[in-house]
Amino acid sequence: MDGDVHCGCVHFCGNKKENKVFKLTVDEDICLYLEHESFAPKYYELVNKNYDYLSQWLAWPAHCKTVDSYKDFVKGSLKRYAENKGMSCAIEYKGTIVGNIGFNAIHHNLKKTEIGYWLSESHQGFGIITRSCRFLIDYAFTTLGMERVQISAAKDNLPSRAVCERLGMRLEGIISNCEKVGDRVLDHAVYGIHKQ
DSSP: OOSOEEETTEEEEOOTTSOOEEEEEOSSSEEEEEOOGGGHHHHHHHHHHTHHHHHTTOSGGGGOOSHHHHHHHHHHHHHHHHTTSOEEEEEEETTEEEEEEEEEEEETTTTEEEEEEEEOGGGTTSSHHHHHHHHHHHHHHHTSOOSEEEEEEETTOHHHHHHHHHTTOEEEEEEEEEEEETTEEEEEEEEEEEOO
16 A cells, blocks of 8 residues: 555555554644654654753653664564553654653553653643643543543643643642652652543
8 A cells, every 4th residue: 555544543654665654643733653763863862952851850861862772762662562551652743753642551451541741842832742642532542442541740740730630630649759850759640531
């Protein structure tokens, strides 16, 4: 098959000579692409440019110092996807990769999943994460058969917490001493939404 194969809002892009890339279309501005090794140099560049910003709330940027470390991330993500345990996607906004979002864990036996994400600082304030999360919540309920979606954010990460509130998620609790980021130990605010 040449060109794009459309299946609802899921597309496999490419032609016979290229690898097929799994793509979810969120809206006219945003597409989510299942991880691909070709994204590793883009992630490396994006994270290096946003290192200080991302490192406020995320531990992993300190451990991802080379393009190969992002290739390893992509490999691990694709393995989790193949095992039906997770789904990690590059976020493309108006033709440019600007971050990452996905299901960090999919628990089929519990019918729940957790969304995680990060976005470049210069793309904050455009509703990219809110729109992408809304899409993935619907995808989790309608396509994956989940009954609960969770997002955990550092208690003091007010922009991430505001995303959860815009999505109509309920604060289910604060978990103390949940994650070490740099020299700080962060508490997490846990939000959840259930299938209606």
